[in-house]
Amino acid sequence: xxxxxxxxxxxxxxxxxxxxxxxxxxxxxxxxxxxxxxxxxxxxxxxxxxxxxxxxxxxxxxxxxxxxxxxxxxxxxxxxxxxxxxxxxxxxxxxxxxxxxxxxxxxxxxxxxxxxxxxxxxxxxxxxxxxxxxxxxxxxxxxxxxxxxxxxxxxxxxxxxxxxxxxxxxxxxxxxxxxxxxxxxxxxxxxxxxxxxxxxxxxxxxxxxxxxxxxxxxxxxxxxxxxxxxxxxxxxxx
Ligand SMILES: [Zn+2]
Numbered sequence: 001x002x003x004x005x006x007x008x009x010x011x012x013x014x015x016x017x018x019x020x021x022x023x024x025x026x027x028x029x030x031x032x033x034x035x036x037x038x039x040x041x042x043x044x045x046x047x048x049x050x051x052x053x054x055x056x057x058x059x060x061x062x063x064x065x066x067x068x069x070x071x072x073x074x075x076x077x078x079x080x081x082x083x084x085x086x087x088x089x090x091x092x093x094x095x096x097x098x099x100x101x102x103x104x105x106x107x108x109x110x111x112x113x114x115x116x117x118x119x120x121x122x123x124x125x126x127x128x129x130x131x132x133x134x135x136x137x138x139x140x141x142x143x144x145x146x147x148x149x150x151x152x153x154x155x156x157x158x159x160x161x162x163x164x165x166x167x168x169x170x171x172x173x174x175x176x177x178x179x180x181x182x183x184x185x186x187x188x189x190x191x192x193x194x195x196x197x198x199x200x201x202x203x204x205x206x207x208x209x210x211x212x213x214x215x216x217x218x219x220x221x222x223x224x225x226x227x228x229x230x231x232x233x234x235x236x237x238x
Contacts, residue, residue, distance in 0.1 A: 010052065010053040010055060012045055012055045012060070013055060016055055016056075016057055016060070017045065019057060020045060020057060020060050020061075020062060021062065023057075023094055023097065024061070024062035024090075024093060024094070024097065025040065025097050026040045026041060026043065026062055027039070027040060027041065027062065027093055027097070028041045028043055028062060028063050028064035028067055029061050029062065029063065029086060029089040029090040029092075029093045030063060030064070030067040030071075030081065030086065030089055031064055031067065032089065032092070032093045032096070033088075033089035033092055033093065033192060033195075033196050034089075034196065034205065034209075036189055036192075036212075038096075041062075041064040042064065042065060043062050043063050043064045043065060043067075043068065044062075044063060044065060044068045045060050045061070045062060046060065046061045046062070046063040046068050046071055046072070046086075047059055047060060048060070048061055048071075048083045048086055048087060049083060050072070061086055061087075061090045063086075067081075071086065085199050088195060088196075088199070089196070092191075092192045092195060092196075095188075096188060096192075099159075099162045099184075099188070125234070125235075125236070129171065130235065132167065132171055133171050133172065133231070133234050133235055134235060135164050136164050136165050136168055136171065136172075136180070136231075137228075137231050137235065138164075139157075139160050139161040139163075139164040139165065140161060140165075140180065140183060140224075140227055140231075141224065142157050142160070142161075143157045143158060143160075143161045143183070143187060144183065144220060144223060144224045144227075145224070147187070147190075147220055147221070148220075148221055148224075151217070152191075152194065153187045153188075153190050153191040153194070153220075155191060158184075158187050158188065158191060161183070161184065161187070162184060165180045165181075165184065168180050168181075171234070172231070172234055173234075175230055176230050176231055176234065179223075179226070179227055179230060180227075182223075183220070183223055183227065186216045186219055186220055187216075187220060189212070189216055190213060190216040190217065190220065193209055193212060193213045193216070194213070196209065197209060197210070197213065
């Protein structure tokens, strides 16, 4: 049962509801952050401050039915999700949604048809195309390089990498596109895990997430060599 007396529900205004549904793409913020579950979920609008008449967008989150239930039924004794925690999860989800939407190559929501197999691998390229391909390589090198030296994913560099690789689909072939996509997803996952692990105490949930973090760290620390090898043939000026 709820720890607080529930305020009567005021129906969420339609425009706010629409904005929330679009912003979250109906992904549950808790599922997303604790299990990297990016599936669309049947769910409900949760009022994070437990005040059901506060329909400010900042107070709302889309949660799957079971997480909404858990969130609302928390008591001061149990280790329920806190408001600050869910707000952090929500911002990470929104960041993921934004970047997946703005990017063709990451195809976060659908399995888009893949690009034709060859886009000038090993052929001389025009300077303009060369420059655009080089920008992608530099963004990847900066992101992974910083990670290797600090052990952390830099949010700003990840943003630049996401922006510069949004056209990778058209600039390279499918293998490069896939590889870049994996660099992005693993970096994003790692950044999210770092944030989430800070908030989770020792226990089962944490034990499940730590190996995921290690796996991504290992993969990212070793990805630059292979990436360089598959991008190099596209950077031949002839
Ligand atoms: Zn959920």
